[in-house]
Every structure is written in C-alpha cells, then in structure tokens.
Amino acid sequence: MNITASALPRIFRCPLSAQLPQWPRTTKWAEFGTMVHLFRENVAKIGRDKALEKVPEEHRDHCAGIAEAALPTDMTPEVAFAYNPDSAKGRRLDTKGQRDYSSLEDGEYAGTADTVGLLEGGKGVLVEDLKTGWGWLPPIKQNEQLLFLAAAAVSAYGAEYAVIRILKMTDDTPRYYEHEVAAFDLDAFADDMSDLMFNIKAKDMQEREFSAHEGPWCKYCPAFESCPAKTSMVKALASPSADIAFDRSNAVEAYETLERAREALKRVEERIKEMVDEFGTITNDDGRTISWQETSTRRIKGDIAYTVMRDLYDEDAAKASATTVTKATQASIEKYLGKHCEKGTKAEAMRHVMAEIDARKGLSYSTSRKLKVKNG
Numbered sequence: 001m002n003i004t005a006s007a008l009p010r011i012f013r014c015p016l017s018a019q020l021p022q023w024p025r026t027t028k029w030a031e032f033g034t035m036v037h038l039f040r041e042n043v044a045k046i047g048r049d050k051a052l053e054k055v056p057e058e059h060r061d062h063c064a065g066i067a068e069a070a071l072p073t074d075m076t077p078e079v080a081f082a083y084n085p086d087s088a089k090g091r092r093l094d095t096k097g098q099r100d101y102s103s104l105e106d107g108e109y110a111g112t113a114d115t116v117g118l119l120e121g122g123k124g125v126l127v128e129d130l131k132t133g134w135g136w137l138p139p140i141k142q143n144e145q146l147l148f149l150a151a152a153a154v155s156a157y158g159a160e161y162a163v164i165r166i167l168k169m170t171d172d173t174p175r176y177y178e179h180e181v182a183a184f185d186l187d188a189f190a191d192d193m194s195d196l197m198f199n200i201k202a203k204d205m206q207e208r209e210f211s212a213h214e215g216p217w218c219k220y221c222p223a224f225e226s227c228p229a230k231t232s233m234v235k236a237l238a239s240p241s242a243d244i245a246f247d248r249s250n251a252v253e254a255y256e257t258l259e260r261a262r263e264a265l266k267r268v269e270e271r272i273k274e275m276v277d278e279f280g281t282i283t284n285d286d287g288r289t290i291s292w293q294e295t296s297t298r299r300i301k302g303d304i305a306y307t308v309m310r311d312l313y314d315e316d317a318a319k320a321s322a323t324t325v326t327k328a329t330q331a332s333i334e335k336y337l338g339k340h341c342e343k344g345t346k347a348e349a350m351r352h353v354m355a356e357i358d359a360r361k362g363l364s365y366s367t368s369r370k371l372k373v374k375n376g
C-alpha cells in the first residue's frame with residue numbers, strides 16, 4: 001500500500017479506496033500540472049527566463065502568462081517530507097528526483113509541498129499547494145493533504161504553527177485560500193490519521209473492511225475500476241432486467257445516477273482500452289477476441305472539388321458536387337456524373353475528376369480506431 005499525501009483527502013472520505021486494487025492513471029491535465037510545477041521549481045533555481053526556455057513549446061505561452069506573484073522567488077519549491085502519524089514526527093526527505101520516496105522508514109508516509117516558507121523567523125511555516133485543474137478539493141480547513149504537510153513541516157522545522165495555502169491557477173489570475181493551523185489542531189490530525197492507517201492496514205479485513213463512500217473524490221480514484229459501488233452500477237445497467245422506471249418523483253435521483261453511471265462507463269472503457277494497448281488482442285475463454293480496428297478515411301475538400309467540377313464541367317456541376325464550401329462527397333460527385341455522363345463513361349469521368357482533385361491537393365486522409373469484438 002503506497003499512500004501519499006495527495007491521496008489523503010479521498011482516503012479520509014473513502015478508506016475503502018486504499019484497500020482495493022489500484023490502477024493509477026494520468027490525464028493530460030495531470031501532465032500539464034506536472035509541467036507547471038516543474039516550471040515554478042526551475043524559476044526558484046535558475047530564474048524566470050531560463051526556466052521558460054526549458055518549458056516545452058506548446059506550454060510556453062501559458063507559463064509566460066503566470067503572474068510574478070505566483071512564482072516562488074522567496075520560498076523553497078518542491079520540499080518532500082516524511083511523517084509518522086503515530087509519533088507525530090516529521091522530517092525533510094532526501095530525494096533523488098521528483099516524488100522519489102524510497103528512503104521512507106516504517107510507519108512513515110510521504111508528501112511533497114509545492115512551496116514552503118518560514119514565517120516570523122521560523123516560528124511559523126507556510127505550506128503551499130498549487131492546483132492547476134478544476135478537480136474536487138475539500139474546504140481548506142479540512143484539506144488532509146495540506147494538514148499532513150503542515151504537521152510534517154512544523155515538526156521538521158520545530159515551528160509552533162502553520163499556515164496552509166492553496167494557490168489556484170486555473171486561469172492567468174492566481175487565487176489564494178489560506179488557513180492558520182495551531183499545533184493542537186495538527187496533533188488532532190495526527191491522531192485521526194494514525195487511527196485511519198491502523199484500520200486500513202488491519203489484518204482482519206473481514207472486520208475492518210470499509211464500505212464504498214461515493215462523492216466528488218471518486219473522479220480520479222485509482223481504485224475506481226475495482227470499486228463495488230461503480231462496478232455494481234455498471235452491471236445493473238447492463239442487466240436486461242434493470243429497473244429504469246422513473247417519473248417526476250425520482251427524476252433528480254435518476255439524473256444523478258445517470259451522471260455517475262456515465263462516469264463509471266467512461267472509466268470502464270478507458271481501462272479496457274489501456275488493457276488492449278498493453279496486451280494487444282485479448283482472447284476470452286470462449287474464443288471471442290477484442291482488439292483495435294483501424295479505419296482510414298478519405299475526405300474531399302469542398303472548395304477544391306467545387307473548382308475542379310466548375311473547370312471540367314460548369315457552375316451547376318460545381319454546386320451539385322460540393323455540399324458546403326468545405327465539404328464534398330464522392331457520392332454527390334457520382335450522382336451528378338450519373339445524371340450527366342453518357343452511358344458507359346461515368347467510371348472514367350469519376351477517375352478523371354478524382355485525379356484532378358488529388359492533383360490540386362483536394363484529398364486528405366485520416367486514420368481512426370475503435371475497439372472491435374470478434375467471435376472466435
């Protein structure tokens with residue numbers, strides 16, 4: 001079980017999610033967030049201009065637009081901590097790279113603060129977490145990720161209190177949410193976390209097993225695909241006897257269920273795609289297979305088809321072939337030629353038209369893929 005600080009808000013609300021098999025996944029937003037974190041870390045080390053040069057081109061404009069106030073020039077970026085909730089002891093963790101927690105000791109958990117600063121000459125410590133996405137967050141006072149980092153930092157630096165801060169950068173204007181936490185609040189957090197981890201690790205799983213507790217924290221849960229609440233919903237919906245009757249009295253609940261089911265189905269589909277990517281063709285016991293099927297599509301550019309038909313025939317032919325300025329179809333061209341060519345000449349006329357469209361760069365090709373189940 002590899003629990004880190006960023007998972008705590010979910011695990012505190014649904015401990016079951018720490019017991020189930022996990023399939024961590026990354027999204028393009030998570031990759032973007034990692035890149036912004038790296039940029040801010042580099043700003044502190046080598047300055048803004050040099051840090052910008054290291055940002056991949058597609059993200060450079062966004063990073064260049066980050067307000068100076070949101071860059072950690074007087075704070076330390078990317079500080080990793082180890083914290084033992086049983087002893088309420090924290091320490092700075094030596095890392096060999098980003099999120100390297102290999103030097104954890106028994107009973108310790110790890111987390112990385114995006115930025116840390118000392119307040120009042122070390123009496124207090126400021127712990128900041130940067131959020132670049134729109135995902136769910138608990139209220140700042142109950143943000144267990146930040147409480148963990150605050151507890152670890154206060155212990156590691158011998159401080160008396162902490163200020164926890166969320167820096168939201170979902171657009172170009174940074175927004176801050178702050179809360180001051182006293183040492184006794186951090187002690188209470190250590191007790192809560194210690195109890196929770198004891199229960200999660202308890203060997204007697206029959207007695208300690210938690211039930212699924214759904215909420216907005218499910219969205220990025222790495223145990224989503226193995227969660228009984230989600231899989232039972234998918235199975236129930238796929239059942240021919242599914243009870244889908246609803247009326248005005250339960251329309252709200254029905255719609256909420258529908259939204260949760262959509263999310264569940266999306267995650268099931270993503271997981272199946274990942275498995276097919278990993279294993280290629282997957283074969284069932286009964287011989288049925290699932291694999292990717294690729295389809296190539298040829299598109300005719302409407303404006304070019306229009307000019308070709310006008311040059312080879314006339315304005316009416318052009319209008320009949322290009323259904324819009326940007327789109328023409330082989331069928332519409334064939335239909336026109338079928339009506340206007342002499343018997344036996346349509347195929348040759350079609351070849352000539354298509355060759356001319358091709359010569360004027362009026363054809364484009366794309367490939368798409370979808371999953372296909374085949375009988376064995």
Ligand code: SF4
Pocket residue numbers: 010014016017020212213214215217218221222223224227228229230
């Ligand atoms: S998907 Fe939601 S309910 Fe299921 S284990 Fe994860 S957090 Fe809990």
